[in-house]
Amino acid sequence: MENEQSSVHDFDINLICEYFAGLERQGPGSPESTMKALSFIDGLSKQPKIADLGCGTGGQTMILAQNNVAGNITGVDRFPSFIDIFNNNAKKLKIQDRVKGIVGSMDSLPFQNDEFDLIWSEGAIANIGFEKGLNYWNGFIKKNGYVAVTYESWFTDERPAEIEKWWIDAVPEISTIGHNILIMQKAGYVPVAAFTLSEKCWTDNYFIPQKAVQKTFLEKHTGNKNAESFIELMNREDELYSKYKQYYGYVFYIGRKIKNPCYE
Secondary structure, eight states: OTTOOOOGGGSOHHHHHHHHHTSSOSSSOOHHHHHHHHHTOOOOOSSOEEEEETOTTOHHHHHHHHHTOSSEEEEEESOHHHHHHHHHHHHHTTOTTTEEEEEOBTTBOOOOTTOEEEEEESSOGGGTOHHHHHHHHHTTEEEEEEEEEEEEEESSSOOOHHHHHHHHHHOTTOEEHHHHHHHHHHTTEEEEEEEEOOHHHHIIIIIHHHHHHHHHHHHHTTTOHHHHHHHHHHHHHHHHHHHHTTTEEEEEEEEEEOSSOOOO
């Protein structure tokens, strides 16, 4: 069995959704990294239109709304339970008049061409693919508008086989920062910034909060082998990060649209 590796894709989507709905963030990140990325984005209009794709329950969206702008933000996620939490969070912050979550897919968006000043996506573009996402989303961004995404990336050209297998299974297109910047350029953007998310984004804001959720989750699903295996997978991700964090992480890529994608 050692040669068989489970990935998150092998588990029931409702089980995954229930697990992550109890967390403020569904992936590594922090308010500080969101704000740092926002600081590279110049020249937004006074009331910009922003889309947050794969928004989850909206941890980063609410940071954007509170610290950015008087503009409108539309969060998009495929899971209705996440969007319910998203919209409740907006109501609690009294920003529901300009921050709204809708159920939808990031690869079939219900928007107009050149509609947005900024498309944001933290920890989600791998679901559509980095290259495919940047190319497809380009059409919804105004000229000189921005895209800002976090994406799993290699920090080195070579890495141990164990961690390479883990991430290629999870994100087949995973590549180095330099290669990803070239993809961004080819997709019609001027790269504005790229920076790595801190270790705290993984430990304090992603792995540690899961521990309390795991206890309740396992109690609710006592005897459910799929639930137990899913928790084992999440803990395995934590262990591998501790062991191999010098080789990979999330990188924030910020680009400004100057043209439509270049296809060879």
